[in-house]
Amino acid sequence: MISNASSTEAHGADAQPNVLLDDFLAYTLALQQPAHTGAAAQGSCAQGQLRWVWLDDGVLQLGPVHTTCTTPSVLLSAGIHGDETAPLELLSRLVSDLAAGRATLACRLLVVLGNIGAMRAARRYLDDDLNRLFSGGYAEVPASREASRAAALEEAARQFFTAAQVAHPRGSRWHLDLHTAIRPSVFEQFALLPHTRTPVAPALVAWLGAARIAAVLLHTTKSRTYSHFSAQTCQARACTLELGQVRPFGQNDLTHFAATDTALRDLLAGYSPAAGAEGSPRVPRVFTVIDQITKHSEAFELLVAADVPNFTPFPQGTVLARDGAYRYVVQHEQERLVFPNPGVKPGLRAGLLVIEAPREALFALPGPAVSA
CATH class of the missing domain: 2.40.50.630 (OB fold (Dihydrolipoamide Acetyltransferase, E2P))
Known part of the structure; x- marks a missing residue:
């Protein structure tokens, strides 16, 4: 279940290193948890400009101290398959940079590290593919070790976007689910867009172009992926990103993901994607x-x-x-x-x-x- 963080302010959070924010991936893999009744469950960082709240194992919310009705809400997830390590390392480094003020955050951000048990076992999943258990699919395999995690991650997304839904327009809700593929690919970095019976938002297409995503795959039926759940249930601009090939922890060259990393940081900072050389956004092959x-x-x-x-x-x-x-x-x-x-x-x-x-x-x- 998603835990309720303490309402107590963290004192001195900027004055001393915080292992949770410095290396959120290592903190999560070690199964560390802040005290729910103490100051460690939430606090401030980035010289007091940001607030963070630890919600559950691998689930961390950050945002500016002051937000308005136009502040976007962005969910970034990785590790839905436990052996897809590069996106996990990418997001952990991003959290560290945001907390230290080395990157700018102008939106509400929810960071989700997905299948922790499978990550620790260096496996894709333990019992069932977590990315086939959303939109209620977990109810069909109640004994699965992935079932409770799917339910918890659904609830995390639902709570996060519900908090923004009343005041924020639909276009301000994003979900980018980061993966790496088992096999090499003709198009090394590509995106999968869920089938929602609505046109794809031009802003999402522009972002994919800015991230140098080479191809986009349009689903033609509903699925039980995390990005489909957030698109259908939370009305987020959502997609699954395949960013390269599966590698063990410690064997990823994160410079290989530089275009995606830059595009993510620009999105969080509120920058619009850069246009192509002809003045229009780059469009991937479809x-x-x-x-x-x-x-x-x-x-x-x-x-x-x-x-x-x-x-x-x-x-x-x-x-x-x-x-x-x-x-x-x-x-x-x-x-x-x-x-x-x-x-x-x-x-x-x-x-x-x-x-x-x-x-x-x-x-x-x-x-x-x-x-x-």
């Missing part, structure tokens, strides 16, 4: 989901190389998977395979199939959902 490969049993075979990159194209007629009588055959002139993973549990998605779409599709009202 792909839309047209189908998925489903693993029906343990006899499932994914008929592609074990190291095939995301977005690899396959021509019409190619058999990509089989499982008993089930076959997946490429129906379009060309389909690209994203997130191929034969190791999922039976009944789950073992790959997405996408085709390229006009960039104008980003700003059009989505059509009816298709099977995916």
Whole structure:
């Protein structure tokens, strides 16, 4: 559950190092917790310009001491898959810089480090994929160690955005869920936008361009990801960001994520994304989901190389998977395979199939959902 922090002011929070803010990732992995009835549960930082509140393991809220009805609210999450370490290190460094005044915060910020048990075990998840348990999916696996965490993270997002909802317009709510992919990718850094039956906000597209995101994948059906939950339930501008490839803790070169890091800091500081050389925002290449490969049993075979990159194209007629009588055959002139993973549990998605779409599709009202 999301804990209620103490209302007691933290005295001297700027005068001495605070391990919680200096290295929020290490603090979280060590399972440290501030005293709920003492001064350590909240305080001030950045020379008294910011307030912070520890809400739960891996859940930290920061914001300016003084806010107005136009102050945006931004949720940044990472580690929903425990082995995706680079975004965790990126967010922890960002928290440290904000607390020390080395970065500017002009919005309400909620930082969420997701599957802590899986992070500590260096695993993607313990029992069930956390990013398939939101929007109430956790109720279907009550014995799962991920179920209670999914419920807690839903509640954290709901409380955070509800506090902003009355006074703040919809456009001031953002959720960027940071990931890294299991496999390499033709487009190393790409975004997945949830299916909400509303056009994509131009401001989000401009931000993705500023972050040098090379491709955008448009979902065509509802899902149980964290970004879909925040988009659908909290009316946030939300997306899932794939920023590179999975690496163990300590083996990430964070300079590789410089464009995303700069774009995140600009968003938190209230800066508008820079326009392209022609004076208009950079727009990533656009792909839309047209189908998925489903693993029906343990006899499932994914008929592609074990190291095939995301977005690899396959021509019409190619058999990509089989499982008993089930076959997946490429129906379009060309389909690209994203997130191929034969190791999922039976009944789950073992790959997405996408085709390229006009960039104008980003700003059009989505059509009816298709099977995916």
